[in-house]
Amino acid sequence: MAQKADIVVTTSHRPSQRVRSFVKDLVAVLPNAVKISRGKATIQELYYEVVARGAKRLVIVTTWKGNPGSLKIYEPLEPPEARLELIVNMVLGGVRLSRETPGAQRSFGSKSLGVYIEQGVSKTFFSLSDTLARAFLARIVFSREDTSVDTIAVIRPHQESIAEIVFICPASGRICGPTLRLLGVRDYVSGFSAHKARRLEAARSRSTD
Secondary structure: OOOOOOEEEEEOOOOOHHHHHHHHHHHHHOEOEEEOOOOOOOHHHHHHHHHHOOOOEEEEEEEEOOEEEEEEEEEEOOOOOOOEEEEEEEEEEEEEOHHHOOOOOOOOOEOOEEEEEOOOOOHHHHHHHHHHHHHOOOEEOOOOOOOOOOEEEEEEOOOOOOEEEEEEEOOOOEEEEEEEEEEEEEEOOOOOEEEOHHHHHHHOOOOOO
16 A cells, blocks of 8 residues: 655656755655655656645655756646646755755654744745745744754745745754755746746756656
8 A cells, every 4th residue: 555645755857866865865855755666657646646645735846957856846636637737836956965064863754744944034935935835735823943843944035046045954953854955946836927027948847847
């Protein structure tokens, strides 16, 4: 029997070793998440895998020049539609694995996730926090020390990206997951979108599912 989960994480076809390592990092901080090997599975075959596990989200990590290129988040629709619907697309401008972050600790599986804005009160950051909460089944928190959640996705400014996202364990205050730099975000549910114009244009819709 397939392991039950709230979020299933997989990759595009033929992922690099770095993408596989990133997926392991991501699964450790997303709530009740599991990773599965993509193999030759189609999007529709992934739908049945997600439904069998009772999951509410599928995250596909695409590959760009050997690195994680984007996160495509899908929601499974119930019959009669019986398909995966793309609800959020996040284009990455770079990632840092937890093992590459000095002082980071290892997370052994999160059951709950909070989203916190570190600095600024821009409309973009508020919208981004709502999008992250929707994508990753999280809730908004108002402190980095909020121990009512296992992990917190901290949104903070970054000069060359829309924002940088780091995952911390509030009990220790230490980073315990990957760091993501976002070049572009599109939320198909709320209509919110933002991008770093020149870099995103060079970057794409650059990889396939």
